[in-house]
Amino acid sequence: MNEILARMPGMTPSRSPEPRERETAVERTRERILAAAVAEFGAKGYSGARTAGIAARAGVNAQLITYHFGGKQGLLDELRRRWQERQAAAPGAEAPFAESVRAHLDATLDDPDWARLVIWQALGDCPFTDEDDGRRQTEQRQALMAEAVRRAARRQEAGELRAGLDPRFAVLAAYAIVFAPIAMPQFVRDLFGTDPLSPELRQLLAAQLVTLLTED
Template sequence: MSEQTKTTIKDAAISLFYAKGFHGTSVRDIARKAGVNPALISYYFGGKQALFESLLIDFFEGYVKTMETAAREPNGDPIDSLVELFKKVLLYQQSCHWLARMAHREMTLDSTLVREVMSTYLRKEQHLLEQAVARCLRRQGEPLAADLIVVQLRNMMTLPFSSPQYLRELFLLTPADEQFIERYGRHADEWIRSLLSSLEQRKTMVVRLTS
């Protein structure tokens, strides 16, 4: 019963934090939505702040684990591996899209919690993406640093879930829909391959000019 109660409280908190933000949500709001006594939030989580931090850690634990699992899966072609990693992270965020928006929105702030998440989880994310991109660049024989490619890739991977209202209001796109993920995944696949292909073409031109 306690695990079910904790899950119910978390689900209620996610929906309220998503809709009203941390400061716009009270312990009583969460308890009312979850149908529990407010004292249980302190009992299970230690209060609203600790509950919020727990949800943030839950998201980034799953986020990095998804990326690590995808990176470990054997695939002969590094570009195929990168595309597959991208798509799996999209699907993970879609599976918890309210929590994803809440987490990504929080990461735009400057706080002790955000710095801890950066050093623990986003540093791992950076390392995994840099490794994946570097494998592709080595295959192409391209000496360019991977940092800006990682920045572009990461932005494409998270923007649909950090700014869903922007996509809905201006482009009539809904990141929570399966059709959006399928379409966006195909676009990302084409973009990644096109980018790396252009690097290969540029390398070939340089070789020809210097030979």
């Protein structure tokens, strides 16, 4: 048939995609769905989000969400896994405190949909697959917080953080300031008179947080 089409004027034979091309197309579809899920969950929370809304954002048939991820819960589980990878890749104790603060602000405010998803999760709108999954997620979160407090304590011992400061407060203050432009954009806009996601405000917040936690 292809030989016949090739001899016909204006006709070219169709070509079946190579396996690598198919894999690339599938991966692109998965990534579009995941990006759409972050936006939908960030805007509406897990409870308010709908598979149809995610599919519309991604420009795909809703059945592809079930095929690739098993449904809305599967999407959330994959996003949780990716968030843990992002956290693991964040600057650790070896980075200077000011650099670590700027990096966390950049990571949070460069991708506000992810930050909103984290806020929804902190408010409890983030169901677990089952009881064991809930226990694992809780333990992982507690371990993350415990390590953050240990890092703050080590910075304090090294003279990076102000003496007499409770390391737990240092961690809480850092999280509160970093997420404030996402969690309370109207307050931030009213206080500073600028876009909560603007580079200028980002620089101010980083500098003031460092001043708060490092200077006596």
